[in-house]
Amino acid sequence: MIRIILVDDHAVVRTGYRRLLDAEPGLQVVGEAASADEANALVLRTTADVALVDLSLRGSSGIEAIRGMLARCPTLKVLVLSMHEGAGHVTQALRSGALGYLTKYCEPGEVIDGIRRIAAGKRVFSPEIAQVLAEEAIDGDGALAHLTPREFEVLRMLVHGESATGIASSMHLSPKTVLNYLTLIRQKLDADNDFKLLHLAARHGLVDMNHALGA
Amino acid sequence: MIRIILVDDHAVVRTGYRRLLDAEPGLQVVGEAASADEANALVLRTTADVALVDLSLRGSSGIEAIRGMLARCPTLKVLVLSMHEGAGHVTQALRSGALGYLTKYCEPGEVIDGIRRIAAGKRVFSPEIAQVLAEEAIDGDGALAHLTPREFEVLRMLVHGESATGIASSMHLSPKTVLNYLTLIRQKLDADNDFKLLHLAARHGLVDMNHALGA
DNA sequence: CTGCGCTCGGGAATTTTTCCCGGTTTGTCG
DNA sequence: CGACAAACCGGGAAAAATTCCCGAGCGCAG
Structure with missing residues (x-):
C-alpha cells in the first residue's frame, strides 16, 4: 500500500485527487495540506511514502514545502504536480529534492502511474517537462550570458x-545607438516581442518583479 | 436533475470534478471540454443547464469560452471556477455573461451548493470575490475596466x-484586427511601451508575475 | 603589429504602428 | 418596433519605429 500526502491550496482539487487515488487499489491518501507549514506538520505525524505537491501555494511556495518535508522525512518521495511549465520552476523543484514533475494537463491515469513509479524510486516527467529540461541543457549557461x-x-x-x-x-549615448543595441539584444535572446525579453530578464534575476511592477 | 458541462484544460481536474459532482444526487456531468472551441461544439450537441468554467485555458481563455457558449445557448448558466482573484478577471467574466464566480480555494461543498444556486438563477460569489467586487466599486473604474x-x-x-x-x-481573427485592438489598448491604458502594459496587467491581477516570469 | 571584438552612430530600406474609414452585429431605450 | 449607441471586424494609406548595412575609434591578446 502506497501512502500519499496531498499538498495543494485548492480544496476542490485536493478532494478530486483524494477520490481519484483512493479509488485505486494499492494507493491511499493519508493526509492533506494546504500550505508549506501544514505540510511540514503533516509529515511529522503521519508516515507517508509519496507527497503529491502543487508548486503554487498561497503564502509560501511549493518549493518551500518540498524542502521542509524532506528535511523532516528524507525518505519521502516527492512528485510535483504543477500547472507551470517554466524552466525555472522545474529546475528549482528538482534541486529541492523532487523526484518527478508532472503538469496538470496530463491524464488521471498518468498521475496514478507516476505515483507508482515514484514510490519505486524512479523519476517521472511529463513530455512537456522533458522538453523544457532538454532545452535548458542545450541553452547551457543562460541566454543572457553572451x-x-x-x-x-x-x-x-x-x-x-x-x-x-x-x-x-542616462547612458550619454545617442538614441540611435540604444536602438541598435536593442536590435542586437532581441536577436541574441531570440525574443520577437518585449514580453519575452521581460521573461528572460526575470528568470535571470535581472529585475525584481514584485517591486518593479508594483504587485 | 441538473445537467453540467465542465470546461477546464486540466484533465486531472476535470476528472476530479466529475467524480465529485456525479456522486451528488441531482447533479450529473454531461460533457467535458478542454478549450473554448471544444466548449462551443459541446453546447451544440448536448443540453446542459450549468457550465462550470475555468478561466485559464490553453490557447483561448475561459472568457472566450463563456461568450461562445452563451451565443449558442443563451439559457446556459455559467459559473466560473478560477484560481485568479484579480479584479480584471472577475469583471470581464461577469460582463461576458457569467452568473457566478468562485475561487478554487473554496470547499467542494461550496461548489455543489453554488451549482444548485446558479441553476436556480441566483448569483454566487466567493467571499474573496465579493471583496474584490467591493473594492472595485470603491476604486471606481480601474484602468482595465473600460x-x-x-x-x-x-x-x-x-x-x-x-x-x-x-x-x-487563436481568436479566429485577422492579424490586422488584433493590431488595431492593440493600438486601442495602448491608448486606453496610456502605455507608450509594452513594459508599462505588463506593469498595469500585473497590478490588476491579469497575470501572476511570479508564475508567468518563472521567478 | 595585426586581428578581433566591443563601442558608437549615420543613412536607407523595411517593417510595424497608427490613424481613419465603413460595414456588420448586438443590445438598449423611448 | 425603430433609432441609436457601442462593440466588433478589417481594409488602406500615412507615419513612425525597427532593422540592416556600413564605417570609425579603441583596447587588448596573440
Missing part, C-alpha cells in the same frame, strides 16, 4: 521601464 | 507572451 556589458546594461534599464531615449540620455 | 471584452482578451494573451499573429489565429 550579452556584452553594454547590451546587458541597456536591457537592465529597459526592463525597469525606461524608454529608449531615456536610456540614451 | 476595456471591451475583446480588448481585454487580446491584452491577456499578449502579456502571456503571445505574438499578434498568434493571438489572431
Whole structure:
C-alpha cells in the first residue's frame, strides 16, 4: 500500500485527487495540506511514502514545502504536480529534492502511474517537462550570458521601464545607438516581442518583479 | 436533475470534478471540454443547464469560452471556477455573461451548493470575490475596466507572451484586427511601451508575475 | 603589429504602428 | 418596433519605429 500526502491550496482539487487515488487499489491518501507549514506538520505525524505537491501555494511556495518535508522525512518521495511549465520552476523543484514533475494537463491515469513509479524510486516527467529540461541543457549557461556589458546594461534599464531615449540620455549615448543595441539584444535572446525579453530578464534575476511592477 | 458541462484544460481536474459532482444526487456531468472551441461544439450537441468554467485555458481563455457558449445557448448558466482573484478577471467574466464566480480555494461543498444556486438563477460569489467586487466599486473604474471584452482578451494573451499573429489565429481573427485592438489598448491604458502594459496587467491581477516570469 | 571584438552612430530600406474609414452585429431605450 | 449607441471586424494609406548595412575609434591578446 502506497501512502500519499496531498499538498495543494485548492480544496476542490485536493478532494478530486483524494477520490481519484483512493479509488485505486494499492494507493491511499493519508493526509492533506494546504500550505508549506501544514505540510511540514503533516509529515511529522503521519508516515507517508509519496507527497503529491502543487508548486503554487498561497503564502509560501511549493518549493518551500518540498524542502521542509524532506528535511523532516528524507525518505519521502516527492512528485510535483504543477500547472507551470517554466524552466525555472522545474529546475528549482528538482534541486529541492523532487523526484518527478508532472503538469496538470496530463491524464488521471498518468498521475496514478507516476505515483507508482515514484514510490519505486524512479523519476517521472511529463513530455512537456522533458522538453523544457532538454532545452535548458542545450541553452547551457543562460541566454543572457553572451550579452556584452553594454547590451546587458541597456536591457537592465529597459526592463525597469525606461524608454529608449531615456536610456540614451542616462547612458550619454545617442538614441540611435540604444536602438541598435536593442536590435542586437532581441536577436541574441531570440525574443520577437518585449514580453519575452521581460521573461528572460526575470528568470535571470535581472529585475525584481514584485517591486518593479508594483504587485 | 441538473445537467453540467465542465470546461477546464486540466484533465486531472476535470476528472476530479466529475467524480465529485456525479456522486451528488441531482447533479450529473454531461460533457467535458478542454478549450473554448471544444466548449462551443459541446453546447451544440448536448443540453446542459450549468457550465462550470475555468478561466485559464490553453490557447483561448475561459472568457472566450463563456461568450461562445452563451451565443449558442443563451439559457446556459455559467459559473466560473478560477484560481485568479484579480479584479480584471472577475469583471470581464461577469460582463461576458457569467452568473457566478468562485475561487478554487473554496470547499467542494461550496461548489455543489453554488451549482444548485446558479441553476436556480441566483448569483454566487466567493467571499474573496465579493471583496474584490467591493473594492472595485470603491476604486471606481480601474484602468482595465473600460476595456471591451475583446480588448481585454487580446491584452491577456499578449502579456502571456503571445505574438499578434498568434493571438489572431487563436481568436479566429485577422492579424490586422488584433493590431488595431492593440493600438486601442495602448491608448486606453496610456502605455507608450509594452513594459508599462505588463506593469498595469500585473497590478490588476491579469497575470501572476511570479508564475508567468518563472521567478 | 595585426586581428578581433566591443563601442558608437549615420543613412536607407523595411517593417510595424497608427490613424481613419465603413460595414456588420448586438443590445438598449423611448 | 425603430433609432441609436457601442462593440466588433478589417481594409488602406500615412507615419513612425525597427532593422540592416556600413564605417570609425579603441583596447587588448596573440
